[in-house]
Amino acid sequence: QVQLVESGGGLVQAGGSLRLSCAASGGTFSNYGMGWFRQAPGKVREFVASIGWSGGRTKYANSVKGRFTIYRDNAKNTVYLQMDSLKPEDTAVYYCAANRKDGIYISISSYEFWGQGTQITVSS
Numbered sequence: 001q002v003q004l005v006e007s008g009g010g011l012v013q014a015g016g017s018l019r020l021s022c023a024a025s026g027g028t029f030s031n032y033g034m035g036w037f038r039q040a041p042g043k044v045r046e047f048v049a050s051i052g053w054s055g056g057r058t059k060y061a062n063s064v065k066g067r068f069t070i071y072r073d074n075a076k077n078t079v080y081l082q083m084d085s086l087k088p089e090d091t092a093v094y095y096c097a098a099n100r101k102d103g104i105y106i107s108i109s110s111y112e113f114w115g116q117g118t119q120i121t122v123s124s
Contacts, residue, residue, distance in 0.1 A: 009118030
């Protein structure tokens, strides 16, 4: 069973950038598909980005496409979310998630393991 710990959250002005990290332990990281989700106050948790085992396949929510980049370093057991051109509507708690399936998955139910979340606040 894998444990996930996110870091890199914080407060940033609109137009700025942040990079989130999600460190995994307790499993063979290269055998986990990884995803990022977010949940804004009063809203349901939503898909942000997903990446397959090798990192060769990725998928993004339309709302972040072209601004966010998901990538992974299997040697460091870490997945990243580079967030550029941030907007106030990106404000949310961001969660890292993992599943034992190769491929791209966008539904919450496809993921077995979750981190505790990290807060991103984008000021206007």
